[in-house]
Amino acid sequence: xxxxxSWDPAGYLRFGDERARPFTDLLARVGxxxxxxxxxxxxxxxxxxxxxxxxxxxxxxxGVDSSPEMLxxxxxxxxxxxxxxxxxxxxxxxxxxPVDVLVTNAVLHWVPGHADLLRRWAGQLAPGGWLALQVPxxxxxxxxxxxxxxxxxxxxxxxxxxxxxxxDAVLDPAGYLExxxxxxxxxxxxxxxxxxxxxxxxxxxxxxxxxxLRPVLARLGEDDAAxxxxxxxxxxxxxxxxxxxxxTLLPFRRVFAVGHAG
Ligand SMILES: C[S@@+](CC[C@H](N)C(=O)[O-])C[C@H]1O[C@@H](n2cnc3c(N)ncnc32)[C@H](O)[C@@H]1O
Numbered sequence: 437x438x439x440x441x442s443w444d445p446a447g448y449l450r451f452g453d454e455r456a457r458p459f460t461d462l463l464a465r466v467g468x469x470x471x472x473x474x475x476x477x478x479x480x481x482x483x484x485x486x487x488x489x490x491x492x493x494x495x496x497x498x499g500v501d502s503s504p505e506m507l508x509x510x511x512x513x514x515x516x517x518x519x520x521x522x523x524x525x526x527x528x529x530x531x532x533x534p535v536d537v538l539v540t541n542a543v544l545h546w547v548p549g550h551a552d553l554l555r556r557w558a559g560q561l562a563p564g565g566w567l568a569l570q571v572p573x574x575x576x577x578x579x580x581x582x583x584x585x586x587x588x589x590x591x592x593x594x595x596x597x598x599x600x601x602x603x604d605a606v607l608d609p610a611g612y613l614e615x616x617x618x619x620x621x622x623x624x625x626x627x628x629x630x631x632x633x634x635x636x637x638x639x640x641x642x643x644x645x646x647x648x649l650r651p652v653l654a655r656l657g658e659d660d661a662a663x664x665x666x667x668x669x670x671x672x673x674x675x676x677x678x679x680x681x682x683x684t685l686l687p688f689r690r691v692f693a694v695g696h697a698g
Contacts, residue, residue: 634684
């Protein structure tokens, strides 16, 4: 699976609070006191990147992202000399100087073979630097399993190709611990399953529209996209039933790792 389809910052922000929480939980384990160089790789629409500058007022914070749509939204969070955003692929990114804090939140599941990138980034940390990552770990959840099943069906397989969610896109916490500790970092890795309480009609579909469904629909024409979406929506309604109070629960597993070059 790749992230080549265009991103929708507004759709992504619809669940901004739920999506900000793992970032906060991740950064809570980063003990940097007065970093000078902070990088947010795959920064998205920039609000969380800007929060890094609030936490570390003396730092120069750089957000890097490949999506022009996300960077256009991020421009609103730029602060000359303090918070800047640049377009680039994280796979080719090279720091101009050793990095004190490197954050990558909800990005690496789009980057195949990212264990090698993590090893490289670990080597680009300044002495005492920190590397913090978070990835969704919900590839076996109905959201992903149902979509993967649809994409394998004869009706869709030839059209959507490799856009379906890949089971091996991320490692478990133990896998990231091995990678980062193998690269010489003192590592803390864990997982959390958040229980999101969603409101409105088809809220789980609304959630995945801006993430895992996005690259699949990008491969389809309008009519086919509507047909696949309707089929997927019906399956999601059965897997995530609306509760008597009108809410819908979405359990969401996430995997975290923080390495310290201490
Ligand atoms: C789910 S969003 C997360 C954004 C932000 N980190 C956050 O937590 O809100 C994933 C972001 O990763 C970016 N992205 C995915 N693959 C990338 C790559 N290879 N290089 C740069 N950015 C990438 C996308 O453009 C998108 O903005």
